[in-house]
Amino acid sequence: MSSSPLLEMLHITKQYPGVLALDDVTFDLYAGEVHCLVGENGAGKTTLIKILSGALPKDVGELRVNGKPVFLHSPADAFEAGIGIIHQDFKLVPELTVAENIFLGREPCRGRSPFIDFEKMREGARAVLAQLGESLDPRARIGTLSVAQRQVVEIAKSLSGKNRILAMDEPSAALTGKELKNLFAVIRRMQEEGVGIIYISHRIDEIFEIGTRVTVLRDGKHVHTCKTSEADRRGLVSWMVGREMDQEYPKVRLQRGKEILRLENLNGGKLRNIHLAVYQGEILGLAGLVGAGRTELARLIFGADRLENGRILLDGKEIHPHSPRDAIDAGIGLLTEDRNRYGLIMEMSIEKNITLSNLKAVSRGGFIQGEKERGAAQQFAEELRIKTPSLDREVSTLSGGNRQKVVLARWLFTRSRLLLFDEPTAGIDVGVKYEIYNLLNQLALNGKGVVIISSDLPELLGLCDRIVVLCEGRITGELSREEATEEKIMLLATSVVDMRGHRDDREA
Amino acid sequence: MVSSVVGVDFMTSRKNILSRILSQYGISLALLIEIILFSRLSPFFFTTENILNVTLQISITAIIAAGMTFVILTAGIDLSVGALVALSGVLATSVLKLPIPLIYSFPLFLATGILVGVFSGWLSAFFITRFNVTPFIVTLALMSIWRGGAYLYTGGRPVWGLPHAFSMLGGGRVAGIPLPTLIMLAVYAAAYIVLQYTRFGRHVYAVGGNQEAARLAGINTKRVLRQVYILCGVLSALSGMLLASRMNSGQPNAGLMYELDVIAAVVVGGASLFGGRGSIVGTFVGAMLIGVSRNGLNLLNVNSYIQQIIVGLVILVAVMLDQMRKR
Ligand SMILES: Nc1ncnc2c1ncn2[C@@H]1O[C@H](COP(=O)(O)OP(=O)(O)OP(=O)(O)O)[C@@H](O)[C@H]1O
Ligand SMILES: [Mg+2]
Numbered sequence: 001m002s003s004s005p006l007l008e009m010l011h012i013t014k015q016y017p018g019v020l021a022l023d024d025v026t027f028d029l030y031a032g033e034v035h036c037l038v039g040e041n042g043a044g045k046t047t048l049i050k051i052l053s054g055a056l057p058k059d060v061g062e063l064r065v066n067g068k069p070v071f072l073h074s075p076a077d078a079f080e081a082g083i084g085i086i087h088q089d090f091k092l093v094p095e096l097t098v099a100e101n102i103f104l105g106r107e108p109c110r111g112r113s114p115f116i117d118f119e120k121m122r123e124g125a126r127a128v129l130a131q132l133g134e135s136l137d138p139r140a141r142i143g144t145l146s147v148a149q150r151q152v153v154e155i156a157k158s159l160s161g162k163n164r165i166l167a168m169d170e171p172s173a174a175l176t177g178k179e180l181k182n183l184f185a186v187i188r189r190m191q192e193e194g195v196g197i198i199y200i201s202h203r204i205d206e207i208f209e210i211g212t213r214v215t216v217l218r219d220g221k222h223v224h225t226c227k228t229s230e231a232d233r234r235g236l237v238s239w240m241v242g243r244e245m246d247q248e249y250p251k252v253r254l255q256r257g258k259e260i261l262r263l264e265n266l267n268g269g270k271l272r273n274i275h276l277a278v279y280q281g282e283i284l285g286l287a288g289l290v291g292a293g294r295t296e297l298a299r300l301i302f303g304a305d306r307l308e309n310g311r312i313l314l315d316g317k318e319i320h321p322h323s324p325r326d327a328i329d330a331g332i333g334l335l336t337e338d339r340n341r342y343g344l345i346m347e348m349s350i351e352k353n354i355t356l357s358n359l360k361a362v363s364r365g366g367f368i369q370g371e372k373e374r375g376a377a378q379q380f381a382e383e384l385r386i387k388t389p390s391l392d393r394e395v396s397t398l399s400g401g402n403r404q405k406v407v408l409a410r411w412l413f414t415r416s417r418l419l420l421f422d423e424p425t426a427g428i429d430v431g432v433k434y435e436i437y438n439l440l441n442q443l444a445l446n447g448k449g450v451v452i453i454s455s456d457l458p459e460l461l462g463l464c465d466r467i468v469v470l471c472e473g474r475i476t477g478e479l480s481r482e483e484a485t486e487e488k489i490m491l492l493a494t495s496v497v498d499m500r501g502h503r504d505d506r507e508a
Numbered sequence: 509m510v511s512s513v514v515g516v517d518f519m520t521s522r523k524n525i526l527s528r529i530l531s532q533y534g535i536s537l538a539l540l541i542e543i544i545l546f547s548r549l550s551p552f553f554f555t556t557e558n559i560l561n562v563t564l565q566i567s568i569t570a571i572i573a574a575g576m577t578f579v580i581l582t583a584g585i586d587l588s589v590g591a592l593v594a595l596s597g598v599l600a601t602s603v604l605k606l607p608i609p610l611i612y613s614f615p616l617f618l619a620t621g622i623l624v625g626v627f628s629g630w631l632s633a634f635f636i637t638r639f640n641v642t643p644f645i646v647t648l649a650l651m652s653i654w655r656g657g658a659y660l661y662t663g664g665r666p667v668w669g670l671p672h673a674f675s676m677l678g679g680g681r682v683a684g685i686p687l688p689t690l691i692m693l694a695v696y697a698a699a700y701i702v703l704q705y706t707r708f709g710r711h712v713y714a715v716g717g718n719q720e721a722a723r724l725a726g727i728n729t730k731r732v733l734r735q736v737y738i739l740c741g742v743l744s745a746l747s748g749m750l751l752a753s754r755m756n757s758g759q760p761n762a763g764l765m766y767e768l769d770v771i772a773a774v775v776v777g778g779a780s781l782f783g784g785r786g787s788i789v790g791t792f793v794g795a796m797l798i799g800v801s802r803n804g805l806n807l808l809n810v811n812s813y814i815q816q817i818i819v820g821l822v823i824l825v826a827v828m829l830d831q832m833r834k835r
Binding site: 302304323324325327328329334336341342343344345346347348352356357359360363366367368370410 | 705707708710713714716717718720721722723724725727728780785
């Protein structure tokens with residue numbers, strides 16, 4: 001670690017209408033270190049990064065790079081200053097390809113001509129993606145990719161420049177296993193090259209694995225900064241939430257009840273021969289690598305994608321959900337991954353987003369009853385502690401984790417028989433996670449079927465009674481709570497690939 | 509722990525109050541300024557008769573603009589409205605030429621016009637939802653087809669010789685207020701209630717904000733789109749019938765370029781062409797703004813070429829004001 005800091009952010013204050021997002025926050029970063037930034041949802045982490053990116057003006061404060069004051073009026077200024085950003089809500093253009101997005105704004109040209117050298121661009125893209133151990137097709141359109149894949153592209157985009165400072169806002173929220181390992185490997189390499197890295201995550205383990213120092217923000221204020229080697233998990237959590245938390249995964253074991261959902265020989269998309277049952281009183285986890293088909297399976301059950309063949313039985317009766325509406329009417333809810341793209345209506349208020357899937361419950365004869373709607377929204381907003389001055393605010397003014405709570409509230413309000421949660425705690429802070437786990441337990445206790453897809457393995461292990469593992473569209477195994485370990489899950493999650501790998505070897 | 513303050517909005521700085529006023533009343537402010545200006549410049553402007561006159565003049569396009577607001581809220585557009593005014597006008601008026609008394613032919617006239625509107629809207633929605641063609645191109649095609657159809661049907665000549673009493677619809681007054689004005693007000697009141705207080709209205713906003721998220725939230729997005737285009741078609745047909753009555757004839761060239769005035773009213777009224785944002789009150793104010801400009805300039809005897817230029821400038825300034833508030 002060199003003596004003078006690479007980056008200093010001094011006394012930064014930022015006021016949004018009705019919210020003091022940052023209050024006199026000072027933060028610094030040295031070359032070659034990973035400085036983690038943690039705190040609850042709405043603590044101000046993203047706001048700090050946005051100010052660093054030049055996209056958001058600060059009200060008060062000063063920025064220095066290598067001891068010299070810098071003035072960032074636009075993202076282009078930040079780029080010039082050697083600052084790279086990985087945004088929490090991706091800044092990718094869905095209509096453009098992977099390569100075009102990675103090189104957006106600095107496309108390589110043929111010589112000095114204005115014509116883009118597509119060959120060079122694709123090669124460049126392939127090279128950065130390879131660093132991340134990813135074999136994505138550079139010609140694929142962003143719009144066709146999964147969240148995890150887009151996360152990888154967003155990361156690749158920030159790697160392709162010559163950045164001295166790199167801020168990563170929850171880069172790992174959608175990643176598991178291999179992708180996460182690759183990300184860490186890339187971070188370590190950059191660290192050796194002397195890049196200073198700001199790393200934001202709600203997964204505490206990651207902070208200790210990758211971080212040099214950690215800074216805690218709470219309610220827009222700087223609370224604590226220390227070396228990660230001098231901190232422990234409990235201390236960190238209590239600085240974040242402002243109180244002690246004994247355990248992270250509350251678990252209520254229940255008697256397994258009767259069968260709620262049964263899938264018989266389901267085929268559709270990449271899914272093949274899926275047999276699965278969900279029972280009352282249990283929480284079922286779906287594990288697998290990126291692209292294993294977990295999200296696809298949930299979407300099939302929910303009627304969002306086309307089912308080729310197979311039977312879906314809910315409470316013993318066969319159902320044919322041709323659309324999400326059908327599924328909801330039958331009593332199935334799906335909390336989708338990627339809240340920004342598939343969950344929220346950004347222009348609408350928090351309240352309206354919460355009641356959207358169950359407007360019937362708050363209306364009479366087609367007319368929405370304002371009081372009732374407000375009451376329902378308020379109840380869930382309080383239960384999940386959605387942090388906002390008013391429920392009339394547009395969802396777009398909420399921090400990432402608070403947006404997630406809005407979608408959660410929406411599905412809790414549908415009071416479905418069977419709830420499928422795709423990454424329910426993506427971007428949610430430890431304190432609220434704990435409450436969500438309690439809520440999930442409560443749902444199971446009330447006799448609902450609960451299925452969870454999560455890329456956070458400790459979460460699955462801590463929460464689920466049973467874990468079913470998918471790999472390349474097939475179920476490769478099932479583990480009970482007692483048997484399950486991270487290693488066993490990863491083994492099953494990669495099993496088909498291995499089998500095929502062997503066969504290829506023999507044939508070659 | 510974080511407190512979740514759920515309640516009143518705290519306005520924190522002067523700038524916010526200003527932007528708040530601008531955001532809610534931006535266009536209204538422009539309208540107010542215009543009204544004050546014209547009142548100063550012309551003694552004839554701010555009279556009951558002239559104000560009623562303005563509302564009568566805008567009624568035809570404003571009624572369509574109410575329907576267009578729904579369409580634009582879903583991130584769509586309907587370019588066929590002007591041609592539909594002509595087609596519904598000529599088809600409906602030709603029913604009035606049947607040798608039966610007006611009390612029988614008039615309901616038939618209404619039914620014919622409305623059916624034309626329903627059919628056109630249904631057809632647009634069919635191509636848009638079934639084949640995923642963009643609304644712009646579908647309705648551009650329909651614009652051409654309906655206009656051609658209107659000319660073909662009438663052989664290029666207007667439908668003349670309608671019963672005299674028929675002109676009451678567009679020319680009559682109730683309690684001194686022109687009938688088209690009353691119809692327009694009724695349409696706006698209904699549209700306001702539907703958008704603000706019904707499930708359908710909420711779904712319209714949701715579909716426009718994020719169609720895929722709306723579908724995954726359980727909204728039948730195709731049905732919403734169908735209803736919205738049909739609504740816009742019916743209101744265009746209604747305008748077509750009112751216009752025919754005012755001219756006491758069915759003109760195949762009626763409603764030329766109306767789509768532009770209508771879209772301008774909606775967009776000036778603050779709606780986003782990307783969907784999800786906008787209001788019916790805004791559209792009304794937008795329509796008034798354009799109508800008042802035309803009327804005032806007429807009263808001041810401004811040359812009609814210059815009028816066009818000024819109306820264009822008014823639109824530019826209005827949307828600029830609207831953009832500034834979003835900063
Ligand atoms: N455009 C905006 N308008 C008004 N308030 C905003 C806006 N953007 C953010 N805020 C508020 O500023 C505060 C800080 O938000 P920020 O996004 O920085 O939180 P965060 O620490 O990144 O949270 P998370 O972990 O949920 O991503 C929140 O209370 C949020 O509601
Ligand atoms: Mg954030």
